[in-house]
Amino acid sequence: MTLREFKRRFPTTQRCFGLLRRYHYGGKRPWCPVCGASRPWVYTRPSGCRVYTCRQCRQKWSDLTDTIFEHSRTPLTKWFQAVYLVENTPNITVRELKQRLKVTYKTAWRMRHLIRHRMNPRLKRMILGS
Secondary structure, eight states: OOHHHHHHHSOSHHHHHHHHHHHHHTTSOOBOTTTOOBOOEEEEOTTSOEEEEOTTTOOEEETTTTSTTTTOOSOHHHHHHHHHHHHHSTTOOHHHHHHHHTOOHHHHHHHHHHHHHTSOHHHHHHHHTO
16 A cells, blocks of 8 residues: 555544544444443544543543553644554654654654554554555
């Protein structure tokens, strides 16, 4: 798959959030990570990210919980493109990543580091489609 095809696969943040929901719930109804109860209250942020609140234990979580994308202000489409570039371009430098994604050097360094060292392999396979 080329980068152009990859960008067609994930053109919007909504499409990216859809993949994250499949990663967390496998196409089933969301459940609380603490008590296991289903049917939480759901609030959708303007960005498209869903925030869930458990009706029983009041635990809050979102689509980004337990991923490297949590607490990041960088758009998910850029994150997904970074995953593609880091995994399919051997020895990509931070400077190349910075230029391709049009982000700062610090952001490119952090993205590459998190993708290489902390990203869940299952999520990586889902994003890359293999």
